[in-house]
């Protein structure tokens with residue numbers, strides 16, 4: 001997803017989202033990792049985004065992206081709720097930039113609780129920012 005406003009919103013994105021070769025290599029790595037679970041979000045035969053999960057430092061993570069044309073319709077929340085039963089481990093962790101209110105809301109609506117914060121360098125913002133950590137127990 002190349003939308004620059006969404007890159008800013010997500011904050012923790014790749015160093016150069018316009019680098020197509022790096023993007024393809026990244027996805028090849030993701031899709032060949034047996035621990036990764038990914039689903040494409042399709043609404044009325046239109047691809048509107050994706051939802052995925054991987055393991056980081058022993059804790060299963062969830063992430064999602066909805067194309068900007070399709071935001072605000074409840075698609076991320078619906079996708080996360082449909083996706084969670086595919087994940088057998090608990091807790092599941094979801095992380096977002098401190099000011100990614102929509103993403104935090106998606107997690108809250110799916111039953112995640114805020115358990116902490118951390119600080120990481122956010123490529124899209126060019127600085128270290130706070131990240132909120134949510135868990136589904």
Ligand SMILES: CC(C)(COP(=O)(O)OP(=O)(O)OC[C@H]1O[C@@H](n2cnc3c(N)ncnc32)[C@H](O)[C@@H]1OP(=O)(O)O)[C@@H](O)C(=O)NCCC(=O)NCCS
Nearest residue numbers: 006010065066071072073074075076077096101102103105
């Ligand atoms: C974050 C994202 C997934 C949300 O997708 P979506 O389909 O619009 O989400 P939903 O419609 O299911 O829910 C969004 C919720 O956030 C709320 N919201 C949106 N903007 C908000 C804001 N600025 N402040 C507070 N709440 C906000 C909505 O009102 C809604 O909550 P509600 O149902 O209680 O009213 C989407 O914007 C996206 O893909 N952004 C770019 C990538 C990204 O940030 N991914 C997450 C990385 S952690």
